[in-house]
Amino acid sequence: MPAADTDALPPSALGEVDHLTAIVELGERLFFARDLPAVVSVLRATVRRLTGADGITIVLRDGDLCHYVEEDAISPLWKGQRFPMGTCISGWAMLTGQPAVIPDIYADPRIPHDAYRLTFVRSLVMVPVGAPEPIAAIGAYWAAQHTPDTDTVPLLRAIARSAALALSNVRLLESLQESAEAARAQATELARANAARTRLLATLNHDLRQPVHALTLATHALSSRVTARGETYVSTMKHCLGVVKRLMEGVQDLVGMDDGTIAVRIEDVPLDDLMTHATATFQLAAEAKGLGWRVEGSGRGVTVRTDRLLASRILHNLVDNAIKYTDRGEIRIVCRTADGTVWVDVCDTGRGIPESSLADIFEEFYRIEAGDDVVGLGLGLFIVKTLADHLGYPIMVESHPGMGTTISVALPPAGSVARSIGG
DSSP, X not given: XXXXXXXXXXXXGGGGSOHXXXXXXXXHHHHTOOSHHHHHHHHHHHHHHHHTOSEEEEEEEETTEEEEXXXXXSSOOXXXXXXXXXXXXXXXXXXXOOOEEXXXXXXXXXXXXXXXXXXXXXXXXXXXXXXXXOOEEEEEEESSOOOOOTTHHHHHHHHXXXXXXXXHHHHHHHHHHHHHHHHHHHHHHXXXXXXXXXXXXXXXXXXXXXXXXXXXXXXXXXXXXXXXXXXXXXXXXHHHHHHHHHHHHHHHHHHHHHHTOOOOOEEEEEHHHHHXXXXXXXXXXXXXXXXXXXXXXXXXXXXXXXXXXXXXHHHHHHHHHHHHTOOSSEEEEEEEEETTEEEEEEEEOSSOOOGGGTTTTTSTTOOOOOOTTOXXXXXXXXXXXXXXXXXXXXXXXXXXXXXXXXXXXXXXXXTSOOOOTTO
């Protein structure tokens, strides 16, 4: 807590108090000073009585001016006034970084005599505060000609060092507070922007659902009525509608993650169920691009402890991404166990990911440049990573440009404790 005047050492006790002890006590008080007024208050309450001076001032550098912010003296000095650095002894001390010891102010050319004639001051010691660029000064004044004893100047310099540290702490604290305020303001603005984005995406997804459903029904109705030649157009429509549906599912996942409405239901899930669902969903799409489709390591009765829907969303986004970026070769899903963990590897022989992009592929809306033939919003891997992080599932990526990519996700086996979203 900042010291008040009553915290200062009483004059009667000064002769009995060791200066080193007094400096330690002063340092303790300055340590707890959390702002500039508190530092000044501690100095005002202590310095005059420690030095035995008739008056003291605390001066702060204000650009090219000396600001006399506080004083404790037998009669008024210059509190509240500002003077050019080059016209006062406090400015000299700060500019040179040296103490000024002046037994007779009227015999020293550095002193602006007219400014002192209306005061009691006849002798003074002025010490700079801070190094290598002083930011303040402390002055001690006597009403009669006075030559300081051997302890006075070292004492004032020790006080100045403690004051410099306190002022540095104050500046650091102010900087931290400003940074915290800026971070809070940024977080508030980000939350507001995210909320607006979530509302927009939810509204867009809702409004698109009905016309997409109607188009799907109409497309299926047309498929039984068109000629063989017309079937080509219907197939194209079905493909495009499938793309739109997957985009909408991605947007819906994004909305759910933003507003925290994704429910988690942890249960024992046969790994074969996940593989069968992935095959039913994507094998035809892979073969339509001329890609092979293989699932390895399933059929062993392995059961994992997970949320069936979210695990499927992770796997489906990985497979969809693999098909999207593979032009020839195959898509391969490998199920394996290692160190008590069930791993699912989604492997492709596609374009691969440059090493410089590996750190960014899970970022929201990030897309590797792949030409106009790759359709998407750049949400697939972002959704994978977000859901996996919430569920506590590690992800590993291995990729070689021109050769393919393998993205692996670890699932807990049945009987283990799975993390839930937000855990």
